[in-house]
Amino acid sequence: MQRVSRGDREAFATVVELHSPALEGFAIRLLAQQSLAQEVVQETWIRAWQKASHYNAGRSRLTTWLHQITHNLCVDLLRRQQHEKRYATASGPSESLVRSVEQDVVHQEAQAELTRAMAALSERQRTALILTYYQALPNRDVAEIMDLSVRAVESLLVRARQQLKTTLEESS
Amino acid sequence: MKRSHHPISIARAQEIFDAYGASPERWPEEEREALAELLAHSPNLQRIAAEAALLDGLLDQWQPAPAISTRAVLDAIAIEDAARTPESGESPVEHLWHFVSGWRRAALALVPLVAGFAWGFSGVTPADDVALQEFYLLNFPLEVLSDD
Numbered sequence: 001m002q003r004v005s006r007g008d009r010e011a012f013a014t015v016v017e018l019h020s021p022a023l024e025g026f027a028i029r030l031l032a033q034q035s036l037a038q039e040v041v042q043e044t045w046i047r048a049w050q051k052a053s054h055y056n057a058g059r060s061r062l063t064t065w066l067h068q069i070t071h072n073l074c075v076d077l078l079r080r081q082q083h084e085k086r087y088a089t090a091s092g093p094s095e096s097l098v099r100s101v102e103q104d105v106v107h108q109e110a111q112a113e114l115t116r117a118m119a120a121l122s123e124r125q126r127t128a129l130i131l132t133y134y135q136a137l138p139n140r141d142v143a144e145i146m147d148l149s150v151r152a153v154e155s156l157l158v159r160a161r162q163q164l165k166t167t168l169e170e171s172s
Numbered sequence: 173m174k175r176s177h178h179p180i181s182i183a184r185a186q187e188i189f190d191a192y193g194a195s196p197e198r199w200p201e202e203e204r205e206a207l208a209e210l211l212a213h214s215p216n217l218q219r220i221a222a223e224a225a226l227l228d229g230l231l232d233q234w235q236p237a238p239a240i241s242t243r244a245v246l247d248a249i250a251i252e253d254a255a256r257t258p259e260s261g262e263s264p265v266e267h268l269w270h271f272v273s274g275w276r277r278a279a280l281a282l283v284p285l286v287a288g289f290a291w292g293f294s295g296v297t298p299a300d301d302v303a304l305q306e307f308y309l310l311n312f313p314l315e316v317l318s319d320d
Contacts, residue, residue: 009246016242024238038240045245046252114234132191132198133231139192139200157191165227 001062005052012052016045019063022135023070029130030074032119040077044070064141071127071145078123117167125160128153180206185217194225 003011023044027037047069048055055065118126124146131142132153143150180188185207192198199207211217 009249012249013242013246016245020240020242020245021238024240025236028236028238029234034236034239041240042245042248046248049249049252110230110233114230118234133193133228134234136198154187154191158187161190161193161224161227164231168227168230 001052001055001057004049005055012049015048015062019066020045022063023066026067026130026135027070027074029118029134030071030123030127031077032115036077040070040073043073047073060144061141064137064144067131067135067137067141068145071131075123075127113168113171117164117171120167121160121163125156125163128156129160129164132157178206180210182210182214182217185210185214186220189217189220189224193228193231194221195228 001015004015020041024037024041027040028034031037031040044066048066055062060068118129121129127146128142131137131145132139137145139150139153143153146153148156180203184203188199188203188207192200196204196208211221
């Protein structure tokens with residue numbers, strides 16, 4: 001990242017190549033819409049390029065720092081969407097989230113059920129679960145990204161898995 | 173050689189399954205070894221682990237396919253950079269004007285003000301002959317104006 005902060009595009013391309021799939025996977029699962037997720041990941045890279053000198057390798061891992069940027073952008077987007085929907089339509093946010101999931105990402109029934117159950121989780125529960133389960137990040141990194149304690153992340157995970165299990169059992 | 177580790181309770185083991193699932197690679201690193209050892213000797217925990225593994229299996233079905241290309245990201249960066257830096261075709265004056273944008277422009281405006289104060293407080297007075305010349309220039313002689 002030192003080379004990136006000096007404007008080395010080749011070094012930056014290597015970093016992008018290495019981390020983009022994970023960041024996009026995270027954003028797709030959190031936003032449940034691939035086109036939006038790609039916009040968020042693009043914006044993540046623009047910010048990483050512009051703020052490369054702010055990255056402190058002694059403080060956090062590069063993947064944690066990048067996930068933190070993506071997470072902040074996703075949360076901003078989700079809150080904006082929720083705010084817009086509150087004034088625009090009476091339908092619940094999770095319904096439209098599920099619809100977009102089905103259109104963009106999910107092609108199988110089992111996956112549709114799972115994404116519906118995921119969409120029913122709170123944004124924080126979903127984030128904790130995605131970062132821990134799919135991104136396979138250590139609990140300390142997840143806590144850093146979400147600006148929470150490890151205990152708080154664990155309790156979000158327990159509630160998320162419990163709710164998923166109940167929802168999936170009810171639907172099957 | 174066997175590594176030493178702190179033993180964990182059954183209750184904590186259950187908490188770990190409830191939070192992280194059944195795959196050891198997702199368990200907290202510092203508790204992984206102790207939990208694996210406890211699990212090997214506890215049929216009750218093995219049952220809990222099997223339940224957690226069922227949910228893990230369902231979660232594994234959700235595998236979106238990332239599609240963003242590095243080229244697209246680099247193009248976006250190039251566009252962003254071009255928008256932030258002055259265009260190559262602009263004149264030196266335009267370039268300077270862009271350079272002294274924002275706070276730099278305000279700082280530049282402060283330079284004559286500060287210089288004026290500095291001169292005023294320095295106690296330096298203009299030379300006498302200059303002061304006299306100024307006096308004659310600014311106070312037109314009355315005899316020139318009179319009719320006599």
